[in-house]
Amino acid sequence: MENRSLLSGTPLDGIDYGVYTASLMRRAAGAGLLDERALAAMQEGLLGLLRSQIEEITRGESSSVPAETADQLMDDIGYCIDVALKHAPTPQESLALLREHSMDALYRMGTGLLDREERACEGLLSRVRATRTPTVNEGYRILLDVTFPQYLRDWKVRRHPGDFVVLTEYPLAREVSASGIFGVRERLESLALENRFCGRFAPVLDGLLRGWARQNRTSPAEAYVNLFTITLQNLLLARLLGREDAALGAGERAGLEERLRPL
Template sequence: MRPTIPTATAGRSEGAMDNLSLMALAGGGYSDGSLTNEEALKIQEKLWRFLARRTELYTMGDSSSVPAETAGELLNSICFTLSLCLKESGSPASLLASADLEELFARGVRATEKQVERGKLLWQAACVSVPKIDNISLRDTLRGIGGFFKRYDHRFFAHQIPCDIDYQLCRAVPDELHGIEYLNEYLSRIIIENDFLRKFDERLVIRLLKSYCPDYKGLLINLYEPAAVNAAGLALTGGDVFSLDITDADRARLSALLAGLPESSARKALSDCAGRLYRAVDIGDAAAREYLTQTALGLWPRIAAALPSGKLDGIFLSIASDESNDI
């Protein structure tokens, strides 16, 4: 029988490990049985003692008692920082049971600092990569991320993200990432999406966005997805991917190509079309290729639902008429 992982209350504050529990810290090591009961209990006790020391540092020695919510945040930060140490060194979770947590935590702090420096470079690259397409949420999100690096407290609240991130990605960052890890992955995905959009004539992208959402500037939409979806559809039919325009005839061809296929065959067709697309637009980066492939594969549930009616116009859009030169 496995021991229950307790929550912390003022030393061990309730709910403290809701997001970054011992299981998350151990990378699943507890839940998959790679940690013994004895190791898990020992790690828990070491964490409580270490939390008390970190609390004294946080209060500058004034008190070892803080509100339960603060204790929970301090504990989550400890878990986040230790997890970075384990990831960077490739060490097993069991190391937490035998090693000095002070030393592991110091190594985790250094790993966090390196991630912060990487994040600054990613933010600069993301700002430079923005296509000449106005979107308030993208602009405001990147501006807000610039303030993250001034407010981020990597010593006591390393798991937090002290900025607003409103711009929606086509493929969201996994929920298990926190703090600077989350931010860096978010910025990496922004760069992938922006670089893809810049492969195309911005006037065509804007006309496509108008078909997708007339208020593409003001609403919380993703700019990448409509272009990626249409380009993938054109790659599947052998059309001109740079046109970004899916006609009724194109949709009929897509329906004929995919209707009746078993899911495995349909997913292979979508994966193959992503390969043709990233070669056509000259995407060499492996992460960007995988991002595009997963975007294409993610279309299948929507396509499968639409195929019985033959109506794919809600997925593959026709470009709006060029009524203005508004960019």
């Protein structure tokens, strides 16, 4: 077994996290930490995974599939292995995993981590729907009732887990760049916190939304705005006026914003 302490000072900087495994292999090979035999074994392991997945989707009736299908399968295999290796705290520990485990074992580690994320998403989705903010805003409703459930349904029926772009009809207060099932979880976590906050100000939230929509010449249902953000902004402005609630009239808000603008 490789002594991990020998890797603690290896030059593994500059790794491309978008193609983590391939980049790690290249950097390690360039630093003399992976020889040709090890690289060949890893490539053969990847091809073995591809062959087994082709047999799975063709039910053993064929050893070939269209090129685009093979490319997609290889992308998904690489994604799962990337997940396993990125889970290690440092590139040095990722390299130790790569040296000590077969590609099949790394693939199964990655799918296990992804399955764990999916289960967490199921629980978070139940929470955000149970604590949903009462609102006429359609983007918010679609996000909870259509978009997130559809992402999870698509994930469940996908034969081989892979990455995907997460697009939503409703903006969160905090920008989330993560993709795939990890991106779904981060967005659900953010929404769960926003719901907890907005729940304290539910009686005035529709009024705040109507005021924002009127100011931006749209309807409350079609407004592309984060409910937590407008609630927090109004609460802070109200506090500056010595008010205890978040309800702030449009005139009061405009006047206070004008006074604060020079600051």
